[in-house]
Amino acid sequence: MAFIELEDVVFSYxxxxxxxxxxxxxxxxxxxxxxxxxxxAGKTTTVKMIxxxxxxxxxxxVVNGIATTDRTAAATARDVGYVFQNPDDxxxxxxxxxxxxxxxxxxxxxxxxxxxxVEAAAExxxxxxxxxxxxxxxxxxxxxFVTIASVIAADTKVVILDEPTAGQDLVGLNRIAGIxxxxxxxxxIVITITHDMEFVAEHFQxxxxxxxxxxxxDDLQGSVFRxxxxxxxxxxxxxxxAQALDRLGLDDVPLHVEEIAKRLAG
Amino acid sequence: MGAVTLENVSFxxxxxxxxxxxxxxxxxxxxxxxxxxxxxxxxxKTTLCNAIRGFAPKFFKGEFAGRVLINGxxxxxxxxxxxxxxxxxxxQNPFTQMSGTARTVYDExxxxxxxxxxxxxxxxxxxxxxxxxxxxxxxxDRNPFQLSGGQQQRVALSSILVMAQDILVIDEPTSQLDxxxxxxVFELIERMKGQGRTIVLVxxxxxxxxAFSDRVVLMDAGRIVDVGTPREIFANPRTAAIGTRLPQAxxxxxxxxxxxxxxxxxxxxxxxxxxxxxxxxxx
Numbered sequence: 406m407a408f409i410e411l412e413d414v415v416f417s418y419x420x421x422x423x424x425x426x427x428x429x430x431x432x433x434x435x436x437x438x439x440x441x442x443x444x445x446a447g448k449t450t451t452v453k454m455i456x457x458x459x460x461x462x463x464x465x466x467v468v469n470g471i472a473t474t475d476r477t478a479a480a481t482a483r484d485v486g487y488v489f490q491n492p493d494d495x496x497x498x499x500x501x502x503x504x505x506x507x508x509x510x511x512x513x514x515x516x517x518x519x520x521x522x523v524e525a526a527a528e529x530x531x532x533x534x535x536x537x538x539x540x541x542x543x544x545x546x547x548x549x550f551v552t553i554a555s556v557i558a559a560d561t562k563v564v565i566l567d568e569p570t571a572g573q574d575l576v577g578l579n580r581i582a583g584i585x586x587x588x589x590x591x592x593x594i595v596i597t598i599t600h601d602m603e604f605v606a607e608h609f610q611x612x613x614x615x616x617x618x619x620x621x622x623d624d625l626q627g628s629v630f631r632x633x634x635x636x637x638x639x640x641x642x643x644x645x646x647a648q649a650l651d652r653l654g655l656d657d658v659p660l661h662v663e664e665i666a667k668r669l670a671g
Numbered sequence: 672m673g674a675v676t677l678e679n680v681s682f683x684x685x686x687x688x689x690x691x692x693x694x695x696x697x698x699x700x701x702x703x704x705x706x707x708x709x710x711x712x713x714x715x716k717t718t719l720c721n722a723i724r725g726f727a728p729k730f731f732k733g734e735f736a737g738r739v740l741i742n743g744x745x746x747x748x749x750x751x752x753x754x755x756x757x758x759x760x761x762x763q764n765p766f767t768q769m770s771g772t773a774r775t776v777y778d779e780x781x782x783x784x785x786x787x788x789x790x791x792x793x794x795x796x797x798x799x800x801x802x803x804x805x806x807x808x809x810x811x812d813r814n815p816f817q818l819s820g821g822q823q824q825r826v827a828l829s830s831i832l833v834m835a836q837d838i839l840v841i842d843e844p845t846s847q848l849d850x851x852x853x854x855x856v857f858e859l860i861e862r863m864k865g866q867g868r869t870i871v872l873v874x875x876x877x878x879x880x881x882a883f884s885d886r887v888v889l890m891d892a893g894r895i896v897d898v899g900t901p902r903e904i905f906a907n908p909r910t911a912a913i914g915t916r917l918p919q920a921x922x923x924x925x926x927x928x929x930x931x932x933x934x935x936x937x938x939x940x941x942x943x944x945x946x947x948x949x950x951x952x953x954x
Binding site for chain 1: 710711712713717763764819820821822843846847848849850851852853875878911914915916918919920922923926927930932941944945948949951952953
């Protein structure tokens with residue numbers, strides 16, 4: 406059984422609005438997945454069912470062999486860390502250090518070990534110099550790294566990043582790419598929701614496209630970005646590298662710049 | 672006379688006077704011009720917007736030097752509320768833009784017009800027009816605080832555009848938006864330009880900056896380091912070196928240049944990239 410199994414999960418809010426309508430996919434240990442699709446497609450609701458923040462109205466979300474309905478949200482969250490789309494939904498401590506340390510204290514990890522983990526996570530996220538700062542005195546784009554560091558420090562098997570690329574400059578994007586690479590190296594499952602197709606093409610082989618509360622396609626990037634029907638249904642634009650390769654008649658090669666270089670005369 | 676003129680503007684936040692967030696900014700934006708401000712996070716883009724709107728130093732306290740002129744008048748002499756009639760300001764974070772009192776999206780759009788004391792008929796007409804323009808029909812009865820981040824961002828932008836000011840300062844309007852909604856927002860902003868409005872935009876999506884801007888202002892460490900057409904700015908190697916993204920087509924061209932493939936013109940679009948590569952393909 407895969408580490409994450411979603412079996413025909415549906416989520417409806419108490420007011421009757423359905424946000425996710427029958428989603429199934431699984432993610433194996435060590436796998437990375439990008440989830441893309443329009444606002445309102447059901448991406449965030451889907452991943453919140455993986456980390457136990459939301460429970461399916463029907464169907465099953467099974468993590469580490471246990472259905473999320475068979476244990477507390479806190480227990481599921483020890484397997485699955487979730488970085489909120491809006492950091493301000495997550496942050497409530499008065500220093501970045503306290504914010505990152507908070508979950509560790511709750512797990513009763515001793516102070517020295519906790520400090521080490523906080524500092525290591527801050528290092529990976531490039532915010533060591535900001536640890537004593539109030540998170541709300543940091544720009545939004547840096548605040549996001551505080552919330553990512555909190556989840557990294559918790560050392561969960563699965564890390565879900567909800568739109569980490571939003572509002573990031575080149576430095577921020579490269580830093581996020583570095584964080585994802587680091588987590589992959591550690592054998593973590595990394596699930597990333599993003600609107601940045603260029604970022605997806607560069608960092609994720611497997612891509613799940615959602616539209617209208619369902620999965621439209623779940624495949625390798627080369628197929629996903631070259632399927633005009635899927636792109637149209639999900640109202641997405643393929644990354645420029647995919648568009649360029651297709652227009653140069655290279656519609657069967659991986660989405661790499663080298664593929665162009667190989668076929669150019671000097 | 673410029674719509675927005677900054678003369679030797681410097682600013683440092685209170686308590687951090689040694690770290691100037693703006694330094695010696697000179698900028699003249701013509702009426703009807705579409706100017707994008709780019710640069711790494713922390714380079715001063717948002718503070719520059721705040722200075723244009725008068726929030727710095729009137730709301731964000733600190734050491735301010737130089738002059739900001741809006742339609743030729745020094746804003747130091749203006750009430751910040753009065754200025755709102757001439758400049759629309761869309762905040763980076765839509766969550767802070769909302770009035771907090773409106774219970775529906777419709778009321779949110781009507782809120783500012785109500786504050787101006789406009790007659791009810793005119794408010795209804797203008798809100799209805801904005802709803803159509805921004806394609807918010809499905810959201811009008813929803814609570815603004817129960818919308819997704821992307822929906823909130825569209826509502827926040829629309830609630831300013833409906834005010835119909837001559838000058839719009841828009842700080843990262845699409846950071847939470849999916850690609851289609853981003854295109855929709857730029858269509859909306861383009862339409863505002865078509866009505867003769869002056870646009871000052873902060874944006875990280877460089878394909879859109881390249882496609883829509885008359886001029887691009889590049890900032891680094893509180894200074895303007897370059898001003899020019901999108902191609903002038905993006906073609907300059909310094910632009911990427913100081914931490915800003917490039918249009919995807921240019922990023923691809925730069926990678927190809929590293930393996931010895933030359934481009935006569937720095938491509939900013941897929942068309943320009945493919946157009947230069949196609950004749951050189953070995954079949």
